[in-house]
Amino acid sequence: MLNQRPICKTCNKNHAAINYKRDGVTHYRSICDECGRKKQKQKPHKANWTKSGYKKKATCDLCGFKSLFVTQITVFHIDGNLEHIEHTNLRSICLNCVEVVKKKEVTWRRGDLQIAY
Ligand SMILES: [Zn+2]
Numbered sequence: 001m002l003n004q005r006p007i008c009k010t011c012n013k014n015h016a017a018i019n020y021k022r023d024g025v026t027h028y029r030s031i032c033d034e035c036g037r038k039k040q041k042q043k044p045h046k047a048n049w050t051k052s053g054y055k056k057k058a059t060c061d062l063c064g065f066k067s068l069f070v071t072q073i074t075v076f077h078i079d080g081n082l083e084h085i086e087h088t089n090l091r092s093i094c095l096n097c098v099e100v101v102k103k104k105e106v107t108w109r110r111g112d113l114q115i116a117y
């Protein structure tokens with residue numbers, strides 16, 4: 001029996017790319033080669049708050065921890081809305097405090113979460 005080659009889910013135009021063949025059966029990806037390449041080229045998602053001109057602080061807004069590396073600090077939106085990029089809605093939080101925030105502050109949301117493709 002022939003395994004039908006699906007149409008790309010992204011462009012609805014091209015045939016889906018071949019994923020692998022096993023036991024004489026061809027398995028396909030859900031998207032075509034073209035869209036697969038485009039996907040890879042996509043720039044990493046930039047956090048919304050960067051548009052507001054907000055600069056991530058080197059010290060934690062909660063405990064005053066001085067970071068050596070920017071990755072030690074995470075920007076949070078305290079009302080939980082990633083669209084609200086007013087500086088008053090943003091806090092620079094160290095990784096230590098992130099754990100506290102996650103348990104205590106129900107509305108706070110990380111502003112730099114990557115979009116899962
Ligand atoms: Zn496609």
Ligand SMILES: [Zn+2]
Binds near residue numbers: 060063095097
């Ligand atoms: Zn802290």
